[in-house]
Amino acid sequence: MAGPICFYVPSHIIDHIARNARRAGLDADAAQRTAVASAAIRQQRQTLATTSMDALTTPRPGQGDRQIFDDQQRFETGGKLVRGEDDGPAAPANVNAAYDSLGATREFFREVLGRDSIDNAGMTLLGDVNYGDKYDNAFWDGTRMVFGNGDEQIFQDFTRDVDVCAHELTHGITQHTAGLIYTDQPGAMNEAFSDIFAACVDQFVQKVDAGEHNWLIGEEVMAAPMYGEAIRSMAHPGTAYDNPVLGKDPQAGHMSQYVPDGDPHINSGIINRAFYLSAIDLGSYPAAKIFYAALQSLWPHALFTDCAYLCAEQARLLARDGKVSRNAPQTIRAAFREVGVA
Ligand SMILES: [Zn+2]
CATH class of the missing domain: 3.10.170.10 (Elastase; domain 1)
Structure with missing residues (x-):
């Protein structure tokens, strides 16, 4: 496939x-x-x-x-x-x-x-x-x-x-799973899910949770002259790098910065940050369970608002089953609202 x-x-x-x-x-x-x-x-x-x-x-x-x-x-x-x-x-x-x-x-x-x-x-x-x-x-x-x-x-x-x-x-x-197409909002979500689970695997290997992680993507592959830079920051999209060789990180972290039809790696910052905010509150693995459940119910042309809705719905079902904390639906809604998706 x-x-x-x-x-x-x-x-x-x-x-x-x-x-x-x-x-x-x-x-x-x-x-x-x-x-x-x-x-x-x-x-x-x-x-x-x-x-x-x-x-x-x-x-x-x-x-x-x-x-x-x-x-x-x-x-x-x-x-x-x-x-x-x-x-x-x-x-x-x-x-x-x-x-x-x-x-x-x-x-x-x-x-x-x-x-x-x-x-x-x-x-x-x-x-x-x-x-x-x-x-x-x-x-x-x-x-x-x-x-x-x-x-x-x-x-x-x-x-x-x-x-x-x-x-x-x-x-x-x-x-x-969702088969998100690789353009505009579905494309940005496709990218964001990759960063989300990449950050979680990083934490899985390092045995740390959300509060102890740097939320950077790719910082370990930067060569010595680029030490300290990274490819993306999930906590603070748009701040990962700024130098003459790489340019300046153009990632959006809020819907007010959304680039219509922009590269998926740019608009993904909005969903990345929503995950980061959720993970800081709920813990990374509970947040990952919620987003993974949402990924399985999303579809190829889904939009950010669909993702926000499904994450809150899945949080409710997982909370009911005792898999995530009781306040998870509210945390998820607050996280998406903070990045302008509501
Ligand atoms: Zn990718």
């Missing part, structure tokens, strides 16, 4: 880097290659070679088993199979980081939300590392999770931050 290809670093950032890196004294070649490669991936979905799997564990169907491939710096997915489920660590280290990230994402969905892999039927999880040459991005192509190495000036290896994998895999889950 193929959906749209979702890139981790949005095109407005990649394009800004490609235009401004050289002026800022950085080597712009990697960023320009990334921009070109991303466009090519968008145009032609690559046919996947089935590689032989000598001496590695064969995935059991329907168990959410993992398979990690090394693309060996080629711009082609499905390279050499290097680690299967329950196989020991393999070289290089990013193979194991990808294996662990896929595992953490799978476990969060299983333990906290009761979901069995992307399709809720134990779909095998495929991950590719070392994709391309200093490739400054990561993406979910509808069938597999693909990580670039970064150029080490702007981005580092994309396996470094578990929220990369969690964000991208959630696009697969959205594709199998």
Whole structure:
């Protein structure tokens, strides 16, 4: 089941880097290659070679088993199979980081939300590392999770931050549930759900709750010269970065800043912040249960107001069943009103 290809670093950032890196004294070649490669991936979905799997564990169907491939710096997915489920660590280290990230994402969905892999039927999880040459991005192509190495000036290896994998895999889950289309308000919600569960997986791994988390997306993949920047801030949309190479974070955090037909990564800040406000009050996992229930009852062309209504409705049902606190419906309504969705 193929959906749209979702890139981790949005095109407005990649394009800004490609235009401004050289002026800022950085080597712009990697960023320009990334921009070109991303466009090519968008145009032609690559046919996947089935590689032989000598001496590695064969995935059991329907168990959410993992398979990690090394693309060996080629711009082609499905390279050499290097680690299967329950196989020991393999070289290089990013193979194991990808294996662990896929595992953490799978476990969060299983333990906290009761979901069995992307399709809720134990779909095998495929991950590719070392994709391309200093490739400054990561993406979910509808069938597999693909990580670039970064150029080490702007981005580092994309396996470094578990929220990369969690964000991208959630696009697969959205594709199998609400099927939100990738434009305007449904597109912004599609993006927001990916950030929401990415933040929750981050907290799941770090064993922290809403109040102790930084609510940043992608801060661990920024290379040393970009230390302290991030790709998005869920607590304070529009403040994640501001520098000559990346540009200035354009994310909206309130309906008054909504960009009609804007990039989904820009308007997603509104729903991200509504989740953040809910999680601070209810705890991240109860808030995640509510938003996950809403995701399953949303539909492809749903609007923000539908999301607000369904979150409050699901909060009421979950509160009735003792799964979230009694005040959850009111907290959810207040959070959406605070970002101008009512
Ligand atoms: Zn995304």
